[in-house]
Amino acid sequence: AAKATGKNAVRFFDPDMEQQISQRLRLESELRRALARDEFELYYQPQFHASGALFGYEALIRWQHPVRGYLGPSEFIEVAEENNLIVKMGEWALRRACEQASKWMRTYPREVIRVSVNISPRQFHSPNFVQSVAMALNNSGLSPWLLKLELTENLMLDHIEQIIQKMARLSDLGVILSLDDFGTGFSSLYHLKTLPITEIKIDRSFVRDLNSDPSDLEIVRSIIDLSHNLHKSVIAEGVETREQYQLLQAMGCDAYQGYYLGRPACADSLKIDRVQDISSSIY
Numbered sequence: 001a002a003k004a005t006g007k008n009a010v011r012f013f014d015p016d017m018e019q020q021i022s023q024r025l026r027l028e029s030e031l032r033r034a035l036a037r038d039e040f041e042l043y044y045q046p047q048f049h050a051s052g053a054l055f056g057y058e059a060l061i062r063w064q065h066p067v068r069g070y071l072g073p074s075e076f077i078e079v080a081e082e083n084n085l086i087v088k089m090g091e092w093a094l095r096r097a098c099e100q101a102s103k104w105m106r107t108y109p110r111e112v113i114r115v116s117v118n119i120s121p122r123q124f125h126s127p128n129f130v131q132s133v134a135m136a137l138n139n140s141g142l143s144p145w146l147l148k149l150e151l152t153e154n155l156m157l158d159h160i161e162q163i164i165q166k167m168a169r170l171s172d173l174g175v176i177l178s179l180d181d182f183g184t185g186f187s188s189l190y191h192l193k194t195l196p197i198t199e200i201k202i203d204r205s206f207v208r209d210l211n212s213d214p215s216d217l218e219i220v221r222s223i224i225d226l227s228h229n230l231h232k233s234v235i236a237e238g239v240e241t242r243e244q245y246q247l248l249q250a251m252g253c254d255a256y257q258g259y260y261l262g263r264p265a266c267a268d269s270l271k272i273d274r275v276q277d278i279s280s281s282i283y
């Protein structure tokens, strides 16, 4: 044990650190309970084609915490990601999003309303992942092509052969794969060329200063051109202003998402109009 009395003694029990650890542990057990008690909810943020037509929604998880109120993912995803809770949470989100999209499918049979679901690296790598996607589709009755999975570059750090295989199986199911937060992680152009990814999602950080930072403008232009040269569709996230929207339009971006066009909201309060016709679906 430490004799924490001397001048240069090591302090094993930093009170701040102790507090941080106990907060983490509390959050962990609260998350576990939240799953059992069904305290999570999905919000949906619209995605628009360059023509202005709505073609889908990204599902974003929220936590109705019994004491702290509504919490966004930044408050809990990291802790969930550090243990296997993210897998259960992600499977729940996948099931719920497919059920919702299946309702849209039945309500708007002539139109395209996709749902886009975020998949954490740990969930992607879990052994039953492909099966859980197949089951979510089966149980909800959702057509596979109406489901989009948002994967991040960070899941491609290693075991590339296995990743290629898994993505191929997902793409065989008929679902669409999107590469989220593009440009912030570690994917190589080799991956981009090889993997069955249909859509590239430009990270918000490149969109934010689009009208003031010439480097960001060139980066975004390059991502758009690269995507098109590789026959992939490209969507910008975090579009907050008319200026950003117009710059992106001028550079030929295919699709848009952001507060300028629509904020995330619960399923019941969505205004669903100007939906893309099934005959003019992109991808």
Ligand code: C2E
Pocket: 045, 059, 060, 061, 072, 073, 074, 077, 090, 093, 118, 119, 120, 150, 180, 181, 204, 237, 238, 239, 240, 257, 258, 259, 260, 264
């Ligand atoms: P993401 O997938 O990159 O999602 C986009 C985030 O940007 C969302 O934050 C969204 O609300 C926010 N956003 C959208 N438009 C704008 C805008 O114009 N301006 C700004 N400043 N922000 C905008 P949110 O909902 O807090 O989610 C944060 C992250 O949490 C997501 O980033 C995603 O990585 C993760 N996440 C959310 N739901 C799930 C889930 O069900 N499963 C997993 N594994 N991760 C999730």
Ligand code: MG
Pocket: 058, 118, 150, 180
């Ligand atoms: Mg996303």
Ligand code: MG
Pocket: 180, 181, 201, 203, 204, 237
């Ligand atoms: Mg994103």
Ligand code: MG
Pocket: 181, 203, 204, 237
């Ligand atoms: Mg992002």
